[in-house]
Amino acid sequence: MVAGEASGDLLASLLLGGLKARWPGLTAAGIGGPKMARQGFQAWWPHEKLAVRGYVEVLRHYREIVGIRDQLAERLLRDRPDAFIGVDAPDFNLDLEARLKAAGIKAIHFVSPSIWAWRGKRVEKMHRAVDHVLCLFPFEPEIYERHGIAASYVGHPLADAIPLEVPRDASRQVLGLTPQDTVVALLPGSRRSEIQYIGASLVAAAVEMNRRRPGLRFILPVAPGLRPMIEPLLAPHAGRVRVELLDGRSHEALAACDVTLVASGTATLEAALFKRPMVIAYNMHWLSWQLMKRMKYQPWVGLPNILLRDFAVPELLQAEATPAKLAEAALAWLDDPARCEAVQRRFQALHLELRRNTAQAATDAIQKILQA
Template sequence: MVAGETSGDLLAGLLLSGLRERWPGLQSAGIGGPKMAALGFEAWWPYEKLAVNGFVEVLRHYRELSGIRTQLGDRLLADPPSLFIGVDAPDFNLGLEARLKAGGIKSVHFVSPSIWAWRGKRIHKIHQSVDHMLCLFPFEPEIYERAGIPASYVGHPLADKIPLEPPRAAARQALGLAEGDTVVAVLPGSRGSEIKYIAPAFLQTVARLARLRPELRFVMPVVPRLRAMVDPLVAQYAPDAPLTVVEGRSHEVLAACDVTLIASGTATLEAALFKVPMVIAYRLNTLNWHLMKNMGYLPWVGLPNILAREFLVPERLQHDANPDRLAQDVLDWLDNPAKADAVRQRFTEMHHLLKRDTARCASDAIAQVLQAR
C-alpha cells in the first residue's frame, strides 16, 4: 500500500481494519503513517514524503519522489505482493501502478482522482494503471464503467467512523469547553505548505473575530509535526485571542464546535459528517494559483458543495480568503441559526448517502480482484 499525507493515512487505516478482519493473516507494507502502523503496517518510507501540494512544491521534490517511486517499484517487482493498493496520491501512485500492472501485479486504487472536477484526460492513465477503482462517491462508478475500468461504489469510510449524532457534550468536556461557549474551530490544513499560505489569514481572522465578539472561543487542531510552524504564527497574528492549539484531535474539535473555518480538502467532508456549518477557504503559492485556477470543470472546490451540487457553504479562494471576508462569513452562520440548522439537515442526508460499511464493500471488491488474479 501507498498512502500520502494525513488524510490518506486515515483512509488507509480504516480500509486496513476491514481487510485484516477478512484476512487475519494479512501482511501489509509500503508507504504509510501512524494509523496504518497501528494495524501492523510496515512503513518503508513515512507518508510525510508524499505530503507536497501544488506544481511548484512537487517540482522542488521531484527528484526525491521519483527516486522513492523507482525504488519501491523495484522492490515490489522483485518480490511481488498479492495485490497493490494505492490510496489517493494519484500523481505518485498512478505511475507506480502502471509499472506494476505491466509487471503482472494487480492494482486497486482507493479514492478516485477528481477527474469529474479537473484533469479529466487522466482517465486514460487510470485505464493503463488500475485493475479496479474503489469510489467514495455514488456518481463516480458510471464514469469509470464508460471508460472500461471496473469500479465499485464503497461509500466513505469516514461516514462509518463518525457517528450520525456528533458527541458534542463529551467533546467539549474533553477539550475543557463549557456547554454554553460559542466555539469556532480553525483548521488550516495538514501540509506544511497549507500552514505557510493559509494559517496567517485564518489567524488574522481569529484576531478580528475576537475583537468583534470577545465571548467567542477558538480551537485549532494541528498535526503534531507542524506544531513548530504554527506556534510562531499564532504569536505573530493572534497573540491575544482566546485560542487553544491542540495536537491532533480534529474530530473532537469538530464535534465540539458551532462553526468551522476550514481549508479545502478531506477535512471539509469530515466537518459535514460532524454536521458543522463551515467556511471553506484556500490559498496557494501565487504561481500555483495562476496555473490551477482555470483548470477546473466545476464551480465548487469543497466536497460538501460538490456532493450537494450547489453552494451549501461559502468558498473563499486566494485573494477572497482575506480576514474581513472570512470573519463576516463566520458571523453569518452564528447570527443565522435557522440557516445553520438547515445546512445541518443537508449534512445529515449526505451522511446517510455515504454510510455504506466501506471496509466490507471494499474488501468484497478486493476479493474479486484477487480471485481474478
Template sequence: MNDNAPRFGMVAGEASGDLLAGLLLAGLRARWPELTAQGIGGPRMVAQGFEPWWPLDKLSVFGYVDALWNLRELLSIRKQLGDRLLNLPLRQRPSAFIGIDAPDFNFGLEQRLREGGIKTVHFVCPSIWAWRAERVEKIKRSADHVLCLFPFEPELLKQHGIAASYVGHPLADAIPLEPPKAAARGALGLAEQDVVVALLPGSRRSEIGYIAEPLLKAAVLMQQARPDLRFVMPMAPGLRGLIAPMVKAHAPNLNLMLLDGRSHEALAACDVSLVASGTATLEAALFKRPMVIAYRMHALNWWRMKGRNYQPWVGLPNVLAREFLVPELIQDACTPQALAREGLAWLDDHARYARAQARFEEQHQMLRCNTALRASDAIAQVIGV
C-alpha cells in the same frame, strides 16, 4: 505466518490518505486477520500492522511548485519502491497493490506494477468530474479497479472502460450520526455555553504556510466582534513548531487552544469551523458543523488550476450538495475580513444553520454504507480470493 494470507503493497501520501488507509486496513484485517501490508504510510496504518518502508511525509508535498522542488527525491522513492515490490520472490509478491489517493505519485507506480504482473487497486477516484479529466487515460493504464467514495463516480469511469465500485466513505462509518458534542467539550475543557470556532489550516507544511495566517487573522477579527468566542486549532503531528510561532506573530491574544491531533474532538465540540479545502471539509460536514471553506496556494499553482475546473464548487460538501451550501473563499477571496464575515454570519442566521445541518445529515446517510466491507469485497474479487 500463513503463506496463503493476502499481501498488500500500499502507498498513502498525506494525513488524509493515512486516515483512509487505516480505516481500510481495519476492514481488510477483519476479513484476513493474517494479511501483511508494506510500503509508504503513516501512524494510522502502522496501528493496523502496516510496515512502513518510508514515512508518508516524504510524499506530503503541495501543488506543482513543491513537487518540482522535490521531484528528484520523489522519483527516486517511487523507483526504489517499485523495484523492491517487483524483485520480491514470487510467493512474497503482493496479492495487490493499493494506492491511496496521491495520484501523481501512485499512477506511475501502479502502471509499472501492473505491467509487471501485480494487480492494482486505486482507492479514491481522482476528481475527474471537477478538475483533471486528462487523468482518465492514466487511470485506465494504471488501475485494475477503482474504489470510489461517491455514488456518481463508477458510472463516469465505466464510460471509459474502467472497472470501479462505489464503497462509500469510511469516515461516514467512523463518525457517529449524532456528534458527541458534550463529550468532546468535556474532553477539551470547554463549557456547554461556550461558542466555539474550530480553525483547520490543513495538514501539510506548505499549505499551512498559505492558509494558517488568514485563518488566525480572521479569528482575531471574529473575537473583536464577539469577545465571548473560544477557538480551537487541531494540528497534524509534528506541526506545533510551525504553527505556534504563527499564532504568536498574528494572534498573540486570541482565546485559542492548540491541539496536537484531536481534529475530530475539535469538530464535534465546535459550533462553526474555518477549514482548508480537502478531506477536512467532509469531516466537518459529517460532524454537522457549518463551515467556511478557505484555500490559498502559490500563484503558479493557482494559475495552472483555475482554468481547469469543470464545475463551480471546490469543497466536497458543496460538490455533494450541487450548490454553494457553505461559502468558499479561494485564493484572492481568502482574506481575513471575508473569512471573519462569513464565519460570524453562521452564528447569526439560525435558519440557514439548521438547513445546512439537515443537508449534512443527508450526505452522511448517503456515504455511510460499511465502506470496509464493500472495499474488501471488491479487493477479494480483484485478487481472486
C-alpha cells in the same frame, strides 16, 4: 499500500481494519503514517515525504519523490505482493501502479481522482494503470465504466467512522469547553504547504472575530509534526486572541465547535459529516493556482458543495481568503441559527448516502479482484 498524507493515512487505516478482519494473517507495507502503523502497517517511508500540494511545490521536491517511487517499484517488482493499493495521491501512485500492472501485479486505486472536477484526461492514465477503482462517491463508477475501467462504489469510510449523532457535549467536556461556550475551530490543513499559505489568514481571522465578538473560544487541531509551524503564527497575536492548540483531535474539535474555518480538502467532508457550518478557505502558490483553475470543470472547490451541487457553504479562494472576509463569513453563521439548521439537515442526508460499510464493500471487491 501507499498513502501520501494525513487524510490518506486515515482512509488507509480504516481500510486496513477491514482487510485484517477478512484476512487475519495479512501483512501490509509501503508508504504510510501513524494511523496505518497502529493497524500493523510497516512504513518503509513516512507519508510526509509525499505530502506536497501544488505544481510549484512538487517541482521543488520532484527528484526526491521520483527516487522514492523508483526504489519502491523495484522492491515491489522483486518481492511481488498479492496486490498493491494506492490510496489517493494519484500523481505518485498512478505511474507506480502502471509499472506494477504491466508486470502482472494487481493494482487497485482507493479514492478516485477528481476527474469529474478537473484533469479529466487523467482517466486515460487510469485505464493503463489500474485493475479496479474503489470509489467513495456514488456517481463515480458510471464515469469509469464508460471508459472500460472496473470500479465499485464502496461508500466513504469516514461516514462509517463518524457517528450520525454528533457527540457535542462529550467532546466539549473532553476539551475543557462548557455547553455555553461559542466555539470556533480553525483547521488550516495537515500539509506544510497548506499551513504556509492558509495558516496565517485563519489566525488573523480569529483575531478579527475576537475583536468583533469578545468571548469566543478558538481551538486549532495540529497535525503531527506541524506545531513548530503553527506556534510562530500565533505569537504575534498573543495579546489579542487565545487559540488553544490540540495535538491531533480534529474530530473532537469538529464535534465540539459551532462553526469552523477549514482548508479545502478531506477536512471539509469531515466537517460536513459532523454537521458543522463552515467557511472553506483555499490558497496556494499563485502559479499553481493559475494552472489549476484553468482545468477545473465545476464552480465548487469544497467537497460538501461538490456533492450537494450547490454553494451550501461559503468558499473563499486565493485573494478572497482575507482575514476580514473569513471572519465575516464565520460570524454570519453564528448570527443565523435557522441557516445553520438548514445546512445541518443537508449534511445529515449526505452522511446517510455515504454510509455503506466501506470496509466490507471494499474487501468484497478486493477479494473478487484477487480471484480473477
